[in-house]
Structures are given as structure tokens and as C-alpha cells.
Amino acid sequence: MAHYDMLVIGSGPAGQKAAIQAAKLGKKVGLIDRREVVGGVCLNTGTIPSKSLREAVLFLSGFHQRGLYGQSYRVKHDITMEDLTFRANYVIKREVEVIQNQMERNRVDMIFGTARFFDDHCLHIHQAGGPPGSPGPGDPLEHTADFIVIAVGTKPARPSHIPFDDQTVIDTDGLLTLKRLPKSLTIIGGGVIGTEYASILAAMGIHVVLIERRPRLLEFVDAEIIEALQYHMRSIGVWPRLNEEVVAIDKQDDEQVIVRLRSGKEIPASTVIYSVGRMGATDGLNLQSVGITPDDRGRIKVNKYFQTEVPHIYAVGDIIGFPALASTSMQQGRLASCHAFGLPSQVETTLLPYGIYSIPEISMVGRNEDELTQAGIPYAVGIARYREIARGQLIGDETGMLKLLFHPKTRDLLGVHAIGEGATELIHIGQAVMALKGTIEYFVDTVFNYPTLAECYRVAALDGMNRLPRPWAPRV
Missing domain, CATH: 3.50.50.60 (FAD/NAD(P)-binding domain)
Incomplete structure (x- = not known):
């Protein structure tokens, strides 16, 4: 039995950052995961594997080069599952090494096993295996902590009427x-x-x-x-x-x-x-015994500081629901630790960027047209298409587009929406300008490297200004 300042259940993005932040504050931290490998769903079955699959497909199929070399262009004609999983396994292995190294450097204790609440300060950790003499399923480890963070993530919904066989x-x-x-x-x-x-x-x-x-x-x-x-x-x-x-x-x-x-x-x-849909992976945590009641999808309700119904027990990441992104989960984990140990912190929740790794990829920050219309906020639109940009021609992307929404009088940037190669990277320029209360005129007056996709911002800004009744009238 050991006592910790903080125990974190789940080693995905939210759990990692909660543990490291607490360790940076000089606290004794234990990070628990039921797998004998760090990373959680994000690294082992979700985000990283799926994005590795995407990159492998784009490369081996020659997809991005087809616009230049024809629809029959391929890097490899007979792509197999082994071709795709090779890249995923390589990336996962390297990422696991990075995370393990981070935990070791920050002196975070890694504890592998299935956690279950015994009381609101005590966890029982059941270990399925391990070296001789280590506790087995019937002889759990028992650790206590001043603060506990639940970061167990989610799992795919598997309704009973769906005939899953894991093959077809x-x-x-x-x-x-x-x-x-x-x-x-x-x-x-x-x-x-x-x-x-x-x-x-x-x-x-x-x-x-x-x-x-x-x-x-x-x-x-x-x-x-x-x-x-x-x-x-x-x-x-x-x-x-x-x-x-x-x-x-x-x-x-x-x-x-x-x-x-x-x-x-x-x-x-x-x-x-x-x-x-996905379900919160709260089965087996015995939350009801400590006064926490998940909803019908296994999600946990928290306040703005990520505290559950029990103030010293926090929940972060996908387990608390929307927006359920790896990027926001990391921030939530860090903020939960800061709040637990009295460190002032603040998060900007209105400017969360979204990235969807379809082909082509999509990204956005701020409001869209429907949201602005419903809120009664006037807006103007400026659009740049990749085919108008030299970099777009170089990479052969005929689909890409950057769309800026801005207030026609104040010129305040209200939303940025992008589709095409590099959209998830491109969006952060608009995010920074919005966070700093910038206007669309910033893009008109700024010089961007040539040839880059960042030029889309200037083209879109000029397009939007030229759509106004008096394009170059001073803003009010």
C-alpha cells in the first residue's frame, strides 16, 4: 500500500498531462492503466492507429499525386493489411517509448492493472499477471491518494442486436x-x-x-x-x-x-x-460506491474545474463527453491538476480547433454560418481556393478551400473553415488571430511566404473585403 498526492486512472492524453502537471508541481503521482502499455485508446486503438492508416493509404495509393500523374498512378498496386499495419505499429511503438520516457523523467509511478474504487480516497488495482510474487486478480494492490483523476476514456458502443463477430x-x-x-x-x-x-x-x-x-x-x-x-x-x-x-x-x-x-x-x-457512438469506459470502477453516477452512456458530469460530485475526484477527457478530442483532453488533464493543487489557470473554451482526418481533411475554429445566423450576428464571407494558390497547384489539390467569416463593420474574425491538404495545420493561423482579437485586415496587410498554403488567408481576406458595399471604408 502506498499513499500518493494524486492517482490518475488512464494513461491516454488526458491522464498523461494530468500526471505530468502534478509531477511538475513536485507531487507524488501514480498513473494507472489496465493495459501493460501506456497511451490509452488514443495511442493503441484510436487516434494514432487511424491516422497512421490514413498516411499509409495516402502514400501507398499515390492519392495526392493522381491529379498530376493520372488516376492510375500508384506507389504500390497490391496494398495489403500488413502494409498498412506496419506503419501503425512502428508509430505506436515510438510513441509508447516517448510517453514512457516522459513518465520516467518526471518520476511518475506507472501502475498496470484494473482500478476499482474501494472508497473515495482508496483504489484497488487488480493485476492480471506480472512477475512471480506480484499480486494476482484475487490479491489487489491498494493505494490511497489525496486527489484522484478519472481519465479512462471511451469504448465503441456494441448494442446487443448487432451481430458482431469481429471478422465480418x-x-x-x-x-x-x-x-x-x-x-x-x-x-x-x-x-x-x-x-x-x-x-x-x-x-x-x-x-x-x-x-x-x-x-x-x-x-x-x-x-x-x-x-x-x-x-x-x-x-x-x-x-x-x-x-x-x-x-x-x-x-x-x-x-x-x-x-x-x-x-x-x-x-x-x-x-x-x-x-x-461510444460509451464511457466506467464499467468496473465502482463509482456508485463513492457517490458518482455516470449517465446512460457512461459519461461523468463535471463542473468547470473538472470536479465530479466528489470535489477531490476529477474527471477529464472523453469520459466527460463533448468535445472528446485528444487536444482538448490534454488541456483538461493539465487544468484539473492545476486546480487540485491550487495553481491558478484559465482555459479558452470558445476557440477550440477541430480536425477531421477524412480525405480531404477538414478543420475549423470559431462559429459557422448557421451559428452566426441563429445568433443574429451579421457576417461577411471571404473564400480562397487552393487551385488559385501556387502551392495548391504544386501539391495537386483541386478541392482545397479556406473560408473566413468576419463582421462586416468591425472586421472582427468570427470563424475559419478549411478543407484540403494541410487544413488541420492551416487553421491555427486563424485561431491565433481570433485569440488575439485580430481583424481580417491583418491578413490583408501581412506578407506570407510564397508559395505556401498560408497565402490562402490573404486571398480570402481580399475576397471578403471586395464583397463589402464599400470595400476599403474604415472599420467602425
Whole structure:
């Protein structure tokens, strides 16, 4: 038994940053994970593997070069699952080494096992294996702490009526465990993960059907950006089936699955990915015994300081719900530790950048047109298309676009939306200007390197100014 200043459950992005921040303050910290490897879902089954898959597909398929060298261009014609997982496994191994090194440098104790609350200051950690003499499942470790941070993340929803077999019907964590690439694919759920996988696999020539109950994909994204994404996805072989509801999934044999829709359509595929929602991984934590009640999706309610119903127990990351991004989870973990140990800190929650790694990728910061309209805020629009920019021609991106929303009188920048190669990097220029209360005139008066995609900001700003009734009138 050991006593810690802080125990953190879960070694994903939120848990890592909570532990390191507390260690930087000179506190004794223990980081618990049920796997005998750090990184959580983000590193081992989610963000990093899926983005590694995307990079491998883009390289091996020669996708970005097809505009220059023709649609038949390929770096490798017969791409296998081993080709794709090789890159993912390499990246995961290197990232695990980086995180382990960070924990060692900061003297964070790594504790591997499944944590369960005994009381509000005490955790029992059950270890499934380990060296001779170490506690087994029936003989748990027992550690206490002044503060406890729950950062256990989420897991794919697996409803009982879906016939999962982890071969022909899989969840979103199961793709990289397949032994071979699917011949055809149906994805149920057009959220972020479903949209990403649909476009990534279609880029390899796999026939993909994407089923979504709503009238369009990703309703929180700017409508014009989504319109461009849906057009491009169709062009590479994704068939969106919007406003459709799945009523049954019938496995015919080991080679075919039929997805039946309420509209009467029957969609055959060799593999089905169920991508409708994720659940908080709170099972087994025994939260009710300490007065914490998760919602029906396993998520934990917190206040603005990330405190649960028990003030010295914090929750951060995907387990608390929206926005459920690795970037915001890191910040939440750090802020929770700062608050626990009395260190003043403040987070800007209105300027969170979003990145969606579809093909092409999407990113945004600030408000979109629908949100501004609903709020009664007047706005003007400026657009730059990659095909107008020399860098866009060099990389062969005909789809890319940067869209600026700004107030027509004050010129304040209200939102930035991008689609195309490098969109998730490009967005941070607009984020910085918005955070510093800058105006669109900054982009008009600033010199950007040539040729770069950053030039899109100046082109879009000029486009927006020229749309105003008196383009160069002084701002008020």
C-alpha cells in the first residue's frame, strides 16, 4: 500500500498531462492503466492507429499525386493489411517509448492493472499477471491518494442486436485487427470516425457505402465545407446513404453481410463497420460506491474545474463527453491538476480547433454560418481556393478551400473553415488571430511566404473585403 498526492486512472492524453502537471508541481503521482502499455485508446486503438492508416493509404495509393500523374498512378498496386499495419505499429511503438520516457523523467509511478474504487480516497488495482510474487486478480494492490483523476476514456458502443463477430461485422476498433482488407464495405454511422474511415478506404479503391440517419454528414461542420466533402467522397467511390435507418444486419456467410434499411434497400458488403457512438469506459470502477453516477452512456458530469460530485475526484477527457478530442483532453488533464493543487489557470473554451482526418481533411475554429445566423450576428464571407494558390497547384489539390467569416463593420474574425491538404495545420493561423482579437485586415496587410498554403488567408481576406458595399471604408 502506498499513499500518493494524486492517482490518475488512464494513461491516454488526458491522464498523461494530468500526471505530468502534478509531477511538475513536485507531487507524488501514480498513473494507472489496465493495459501493460501506456497511451490509452488514443495511442493503441484510436487516434494514432487511424491516422497512421490514413498516411499509409495516402502514400501507398499515390492519392495526392493522381491529379498530376493520372488516376492510375500508384506507389504500390497490391496494398495489403500488413502494409498498412506496419506503419501503425512502428508509430505506436515510438510513441509508447516517448510517453514512457516522459513518465520516467518526471518520476511518475506507472501502475498496470484494473482500478476499482474501494472508497473515495482508496483504489484497488487488480493485476492480471506480472512477475512471480506480484499480486494476482484475487490479491489487489491498494493505494490511497489525496486527489484522484478519472481519465479512462471511451469504448465503441456494441448494442446487443448487432451481430458482431469481429471478422465480418466489427466496431471501429476492429479495422486494424482484420487479416485482410475488405473487398467491399458498409459503414453504419456518418460521424467523425465513420466519415474518416469511409474516405480512407475508398481512396484504395474499396467500394464503400456510408449510412447516416441525418440529412447530411457532420452537422456541426460548416454546410459549404460538408457539401464539398460529400462531393469529393462521391468522386472517390463513397456512396452516402443519408436519411436512412438500419433495421437489420444479416450475415449470409463468411463472405457477405446484408444491411437492410427501413426504406427497403438491401446493401451487400463483405465487411460492416458499426460506428454509432461510444460509451464511457466506467464499467468496473465502482463509482456508485463513492457517490458518482455516470449517465446512460457512461459519461461523468463535471463542473468547470473538472470536479465530479466528489470535489477531490476529477474527471477529464472523453469520459466527460463533448468535445472528446485528444487536444482538448490534454488541456483538461493539465487544468484539473492545476486546480487540485491550487495553481491558478484559465482555459479558452470558445476557440477550440477541430480536425477531421477524412480525405480531404477538414478543420475549423470559431462559429459557422448557421451559428452566426441563429445568433443574429451579421457576417461577411471571404473564400480562397487552393487551385488559385501556387502551392495548391504544386501539391495537386483541386478541392482545397479556406473560408473566413468576419463582421462586416468591425472586421472582427468570427470563424475559419478549411478543407484540403494541410487544413488541420492551416487553421491555427486563424485561431491565433481570433485569440488575439485580430481583424481580417491583418491578413490583408501581412506578407506570407510564397508559395505556401498560408497565402490562402490573404486571398480570402481580399475576397471578403471586395464583397463589402464599400470595400476599403474604415472599420467602425
